[in-house]
Amino acid sequence: MNSNNMSRTGPEPDPDTRPGIGTAANAFAGEIKSAVQLHEETNGIHQPPPSSMDGAVNERQGRNNTDELEVLCGPLLNYKHTSNGTSRNPVWHGSVLIVTKNAQPQPELHLRGLGQPGGPNQVNGINGVSQSGKQRSFASEKLYADKEKTFWRFRIDVPFEEHESSWEYTIPRVRFVEEDSGQDTKKTSTKTFCVPSKKQSMRIMFHSCNGFSVGTDIPAFGGGPVVWEDVLRIHTQKPIHVMIGGGDQIYNDGVRVDGPLRAWTDIGNPQKRRKFPFDEGMRRACDDYYFKNYTRWYNTEPFATANGQIPQVNVWDDHDIIDGFGSYTDHFMQCPVFRGIGGVAHKYYMLFQHHVPPPRTTFTTDAPGITGTPGTNGVAEDPVQEKENFVMTEKNEDPSFVLGGRPGPYVEEKSRSVYCQLGAHVAFLGIDARTERTRHQINYPDTYDKIFARVSTELQANKNLKHFILLLGVPIAYPRLQWLENILQSPIIGPIRFFNKRFGVAGGFFNHFDGNVDILDDLDDHYTAHQHKKERKMLVHRLQDISKKHSVRISILGGDVHLAALGRFYSNPKLEIPAENDFRYMPNIISSAITNKPPPQAVANLLARRNKVHHLDDKTDETLMYFFDRDPGEGDTGVARKTADGNHSTMPSRNYAIIDESHSFDDAEVDGVATTNGVPDGEAVPANGNGTKSSNPRTALHAGEENAGTQHPAASGLKKTGLGGKYGLDVSIMVEVKANDPNGRTVGYGMTIPGLEVQAS
Structure with missing residues (x-):
């Protein structure tokens, strides 16, 4: 320096x-x-x-x-x-x-x-x-x-x-x-926000995929981020203390369609595209594009209103940079243009989403000392950018950040995971799973060591933390799609690729970057992809160790897939461990997208049919639960069906999640109703043990999962149920009823996660 x-x-x-x-x-x-x-x-x-x-x-x-x-x-x-x-x-x-x-x-x-x-x-x-x-x-x-x-x-x-x-x-x-x-504009300079009592945990809103993919018919989806109207409705009725962004808070993919990368994208020869320089002129143009796209989107109502009055905690994903970033082939990801836009996107991600100063310079092919391998602290300094810009020197990083030990391979800066305490009883960790990502890894092994050391230290120091929420950009308890990967990478694709290159046949089937099948980058992003299988298993086992050691329930948030679902890991039923005592029981709340278009009904139904019971190991099983008892708006005139009659596990409609403590710690009342042990008087207090014994683990594994869906007490997102015991969480996934409704009206689907009491073995 x-x-x-x-x-x-x-x-x-x-x-x-x-x-x-x-x-x-x-x-x-x-x-x-x-x-x-x-x-x-x-x-x-x-x-x-x-x-x-x-x-x-x-x-x-x-x-x-x-x-x-x-x-x-x-x-x-x-x-x-x-x-x-x-x-x-x-x-x-x-x-x-x-x-x-x-x-x-x-x-x-x-x-x-x-x-x-x-x-x-x-x-x-x-x-x-x-x-x-x-x-x-x-x-x-x-x-x-x-x-x-x-x-x-x-x-x-x-x-x-x-x-x-x-x-x-x-x-x-x-x-x-x-x-x-x-x-x-008509904005006001006065805003309000809400903080829980010192005895409460925060009331959480979780969202992901807050933007539109290139080519989306935006008027067909209300003309904008209309589901945020429903978020503000909920917030007005019962304040939200924090909103967690699971990635793709903004879609910057347009940079290759109507932005400065259009000419580069149109280059037909992959070799020429890989060697194309990212000079100072290109850097300035991309810098201007990303800044203007951020200001346009973050000024768009009703998202803008939510930004000013509900405190945010964010991690990023590929669309915050560009679609598929990190999951293309290594030799292509190393090209100057990808390195350049990775740096520019990271700069504005730091500023807009984390409120911290960015690196002093970003990559260009013009600057001496930058075009080679980055140093241990990231990109070297460019005198041209240094002369024209002011960047504050941060004396001390905010203690919420857990920095990686070395720069990522394509975003040449250290990863930035986030740890914080969400009120009295809930710990939170958001893993930065994009900065270090390649086609064959999600995070460096030493990064996992750092973040789990931090979590363990925090849980050891504060015994009041009884629930640990982990944010991953992509679901981890999710149906396997390896069969589809095998088909798309098999020799049968060769003839289609040949006709695509020669005659333009199946143009939408292949991406404009490396020429591979377009959906492959999305499949490679999944923890369930074959190349991430070993890393995924390691991560789940480390989470189980944390849960058992600290007697803390772990719940996982995941987005990216543009539909709603609820997966969970749990002990093999042969072990006969009640969920309330099962440290392997970890639900994966899947909420996506709050703004982007959902996949077709056929895709959601296909995923539901692939919802097998998988065995992570001889003691841990996993599957999606039956969560959707009916379609949103079922029976309403003019509301199209979202799923097949047999699909109760995936919902292809825009959505967000509300997560709140099941138990009230402030006084002896919940929403004005007298309670006993956090449960409204007159309702049965759930006993320890599975609420429903069933041979089908897709159905209820404990009392909090019984009647999951629109009939569950937590479905409205406004009521504490008490069904999770003292340290459980109520979960509601709010699903949009009608895509073109300007009010973004939703129907809630509820369930409750029990607190954990690990029994001595």
């Missing part, structure tokens, strides 16, 4: 003069004072001094002499981590991001508590009553700037209180403008 880079952020200001700290200390006493002190010690709220590039930019553009901030995108709200998680005074940490035009005054954020949700005053979708009106102020940090735009981050923190609490934040003097038109 050169000295110029080190000096860009300048010395840290005196703590007593930092904007916002004095206000916070005077406004809050006791718990909040300690929270502010901790925030200062770990993060440092400070105002960066003007950078050396600011003068050059101001000369070119002229500084905005008004007090208005012209905002191009945001605010975007992230949840980061919890500090003091084992104490009586835990603290919630998050961040807010806005993107402004360059040469703007430094923004500030004001934050105040609104008290408990549910009061008479409606504030931006969440009911809240202000208890005191006390306000804290936070200065911004400049993450990145070039001659056109600046990314600003606010690090914010609030205390977990005795009851669920609403918080309002405002960024004064902002004017929201659309970059292309320069017209004002």
Whole structure:
């Protein structure tokens, strides 16, 4: 790192003069004072001094002499981590991001508590009553700037209180403008969000595949991300504390259709395509495309509203870069264009989805020292990009990140998995399964060592964590498709490929990159693909070890496949271990896509027919459960059927998931109803042991799976059932009824995951 880079952020200001700290200390006493002190010690709220590039930019553009901030995108709200998680005074940490035009005054954020949700005053979708009106102020940090735009981050923190609490934040003097038109938008600079009590775990919304594939008939699917209207409906009725993005939060595939890669994609000769340079001109064009695509999509309603008031935690997948990235043949993935777009996509993924400064430069074939093998810390520095851009030096990585030990093979940066505590009893880990991915591996072995060491350390330190949620971009308990892989890679495809090259026959059957069958990159992404079989088994066994050692239930989230399902691992029935005591019982909640089009009914039915009972080993079985008792909208006029009568395990319709604690820890009531052990009075408390003994493991394995579907108490996504015991989770997959409904109306399918009590062997 050169000295110029080190000096860009300048010395840290005196703590007593930092904007916002004095206000916070005077406004809050006791718990909040300690929270502010901790925030200062770990993060440092400070105002960066003007950078050396600011003068050059101001000369070119002229500084905005008004007090208005012209905002191009945001605010975007992230949840980061919890500090003091084992104490009586835990603290919630998050961040807010806005993107402004360059040469703007430094923004500030004001934050105040609104008290408990549910009061008479409606504030931006969440009911809240202000208890005191006390306000804290936070200065911004400049993450990145070039001659056109600046990314600003606010690090914010609030205390977990005795009851669920609403918080309002405002960024004064902002004017929201659309970059292309320069017209004002109707956004508001005031947003609210909700934090659970210190005794609760977070109420979770999970989604994936939030965009449209190239060629989709978008008007046929409501014209946009309309299912987010339903998310906001649920959020208004019962606040969501965190939304987890499982990958493909944005689709950047258009870069090869109407973007700067169009000419490259049209090159017919694979050799010429592989050798095509990714020079500085191409880098600038791709940089501009990815930025504008992010701002366009993240400004699209109702997704934009959700971004500002439901804190996000994200990992990425291929479409955040380009379709199939990482799963093509190695010699093709190593080509300059793929290396180049991998770097550009990573840059904006860091900024928009994680609110952290990106690497200082990204790959080009023009820059000396970059075209070779990257160093141990990633891409070498390019003097051209260094001269034109400002990139903040992050003093300390947020403790939520688990960084890989070495750069990925194609995205030449370290992987960035995410660990955080989701309230009182739930631990969360999102594995970055794209940065290190090749056709034959998902993650490096040493990366697994690092992330499982982190998880084990956290669970050992905090015995209150009783449920561990693992996020994988792709399902892991899912039907095998190796038979299809074998056909698509067999000699019978040869003649079809020949006629495709000579006469254009079956043009849509082969991709435009490496000439292979188009669906192969999707199949290669699956954990169940034959080349990932060994890695998959290792991962499941390590999860079982974690579950048994720490007596923690593990639930897995997965997306990518554009349909809803619920898979699970469990002990071989011959072992006669009740699910409540079974550390091998791990459900895989599969929710995809929230925006993209679902697969045809025939594909979903084919997967259901391939839903066999598989044996991971002699003690562990796996299968999809019968979860869908009927089609959404069944009986409604004009609603087409989604599945065959015999398909109860896959649902080809847009969807998202709501996950909440089954038990209420705040008081003796659940939704106003008196409870015993978290179960509403008058309902039977489930006994330990399988609720239903059946020879078909696709049916209920325990009481929480009985009546799974629309008749289950958890189906609405709004009610705690108590059916999971003290540390169980209620799950609802909200499935869209009608694709062209502008309100994105859904029907919920519910089940409950039991907590775990490992019996001594």
